[in-house]
Amino acid sequence: MTTAKIYNAGDFVLQSGLTLPDAKIAYVTYGELNAAKDNVIVYPTRYAGTHNEQPPLIGEGMALDPAKYFIIVPNTLGNGASSSPSNTPAPLGGPDFPLVTHYDNVILQERMLKDLWGIEQIRLVCGWSMGGQQSYHWAAIFPDRVRAMSCFCGQAITAPHTHVFLEGVKYALITDPAWMNGYYKEQPWRGFTAQGRVWAGWALSQEWYRREMWRELGFSSLEDYLKRAWDGAYFPRDANDMLSLIATWQACDISDNPIYNGDRTAALGAITAKAIIMPGRTDFYFPPEDNAAEVAQMPNAELRVIESVWGHYAGGGKAAEDTAFVDAALKELLA
Structure with missing residues (x-):
């Protein structure tokens, strides 16, 4: 670092x-x-x-x-x-x-x-x-x-399709009950987990998943990959920061x-x-x-x-x- x-x-x-x-x-x-x-x-x-x-x-x-x-x-x-x-x-x-x-x-x-x-x-x-x-x-x-x-x-x-994709990611985060319109007392961890699971289906191709290429990364199964690579991917981040970046991306x-x-x-x-x-x-x-x-x-x-x-x-x-x-x-x- x-x-x-x-x-x-x-x-x-x-x-x-x-x-x-x-x-x-x-x-x-x-x-x-x-x-x-x-x-x-x-x-x-x-x-x-x-x-x-x-x-x-x-x-x-x-x-x-x-x-x-x-x-x-x-x-x-x-x-x-x-x-x-x-x-x-x-x-x-x-x-x-x-x-x-x-x-x-x-x-x-x-x-x-x-x-x-x-x-x-x-x-x-x-x-x-x-x-x-x-x-x-x-x-x-x-x-x-x-x-x-x-x-x-x-x-x-x-592009419009990308804008819609980002709406899905955004709503995965803000529908966590801990979200509290952005005035959260702690990070919305369930929303971060949902965001990670949504992103996992978009970031990599169907062929990547068909080939089970997660195995090359050291994961034993598909669920192992989702759990360990994606569920906590955004835990080190701040939810409002992630939403600010989404807004910048959508406005590009x-x-x-x-x-x-x-x-x-x-x-x-x-x-x-x-x-x-x-x-x-x-x-x-x-x-x-x-x-x-x-x-x-x-x-x-x-x-x-x-x-x-x-x-x-x-x-x-x-x-x-x-x-x-x-x-x-x-x-x-x-x-």
């Missing part, structure tokens, strides 16, 4: 119009910033993840090599490390935490890069899932400053900001960065077809499908061959 540093941004006006007082980004870095300040990689975090889940793609000999690049991992607002419902005082804490968008995340991250290091140019921005959504936003909001971008198992615009729209005013074609067309978009063939909530429609509107982008049975986890460092696939693409973007 790596201890994050904190960037204190002061009062930050969110896209919603509310001010987030004493806004903070928790972050970690790998490698050293060079004198030209042109070896910067930004690698934002995923849903329910923090900087501690990022290392599978970072290392010697990999695309994200700290010997070559200055890699910045900013924690997404709402994830419990950066400003979140669980660490923001009343009247904006807990269930009263305001909606945060990826536009908010990226604007605040860009301010951090300038304030702390004077960074203007981004060699690569990349990410998995919600981290990939932020990569899209970085490339559209700052098209003249992002040289390359990649999203693996994510989207520029949350690369054009819903003052720059593009809802014009999705303009937003995607503005991404001039060299881009490789990598959906997983069996990802239920970020299917290749949705990414193909996005890539068709991007002037310098390629769709490269991860042929994996690992579903959404094809982009998450769970299988060595999938990680190698993503790493190879990132090396091309950095070449």
Whole structure:
């Protein structure tokens, strides 16, 4: 576990119009910033993840090599490390935490890069899932400053089917009697267990389950896998934090900001960065077809499908061959 540093941004006006007082980004870095300040990689975090889940793609000999690049991992607002419902005082804490968008995340991250290091140019921005959504936003909001971008198992615009999936996850959590409209006295553990069981059916493919691949992970049966891998998966988290991230995910729209005013074609067309978009063939909530429609509107982008049975986890460092696939693409973007 790596201890994050904190960037204190002061009062930050969110896209919603509310001010987030004493806004903070928790972050970690790998490698050293060079004198030209042109070896910067930004690698934002995923849903329910923090900087501690990022290392599978970072290392010697990999695309994200700290010997070559200055890699910045900013924690997404709402994830419990950066400003979140669980660490923001009343009247904006807990269930009263305001909606945060990826536009908010990226604007605040860009301010951090300038304030702390004077960074203007981004060699690569990349990410998995919600981290990939932020990569899209970085490339559209700052098209003249992002040289390359990649999203693996994510989207520029949350599709209606994905929105509905997230509604199921959300209601699995908030129907726990301990929920108490977000003013819970203890975490809604039964809701977390229900959330884990719902997510287990979405995160991995039918073929993964048909092959009983949980056995390769050391589980003796399907129920053993569900019980030990999923029932407690969210116990270390805070329920309001998880719901805040869901709200951010559902609101994801690369054009819903003052720059593009809802014009999705303009937003995607503005991404001039060299881009490789990598959906997983069996990802239920970020299917290749949705990414193909996005890539068709991007002037310098390629769709490269991860042929994996690992579903959404094809982009998450769970299988060595999938990680190698993503790493190879990132090396091309950095070449």
